[in-house]
Amino acid sequence: MFNVFKPKIDVVSQVEFNPDVIRYEQLLDVFWSSHDPTQVFGQGPDVGDQYRSAIYFQGPEQENLALLSKAREEAKLVDGVLTTEIKPMSIFFPAELEHQKFELRQNSQLMQLLASAGIEEDFSSSHLGTRLNAYAAGMCSILKKREIDRMVDNFLRCRSNLRQIAQR
Secondary structure (H helix, E strand, C coil): CCCCCCCCCCCCCCCCCCCCCCCHHHHHHHHHHCCCCCCCCEECCEECHHHCCEEEECCHHHHHHHHHHHHHHHHHCCCCCCCCEEEECCCCCCCCHHHCCHHHHHCHHHHHHHHHCCCCCCCCCCHHHHHHHHHHCCCCCHHHHHHHHHHHHHHHHHHHHHHHHHHC
């Protein structure tokens, strides 16, 4: 049954940032480079109006910067049209738990490794969860990937050594 009163939702990422560490303009650069703002009715394999390209601003300064960055991106286009909407931020509701840190939760080996290390925190809002989700999705830098790979290898080696000691 179709519910005509169901509110329209947008699948978004809310980014909290410290302007003393990173400027809003830098975040906008990451936004434009991390997706296809000309794709209509979704992003990548995710199809539907709720996956469209959008920037939600807080205040007139962010609105102006977002509009300027969109104009800059539009000027770079050879063909196509930017479909990105720029709208004021309204009420933000976190997604259900099964949608939080999706890539990390799909990586059973990494989740088992974290559990065996005694790390069973709520990854939905943790810094560690964000980093590991990016790692699981293949979205971190080569240096960060190597660093995490090295830590995982060290942990597995250590765990294996402990098992051997326990079996003696």
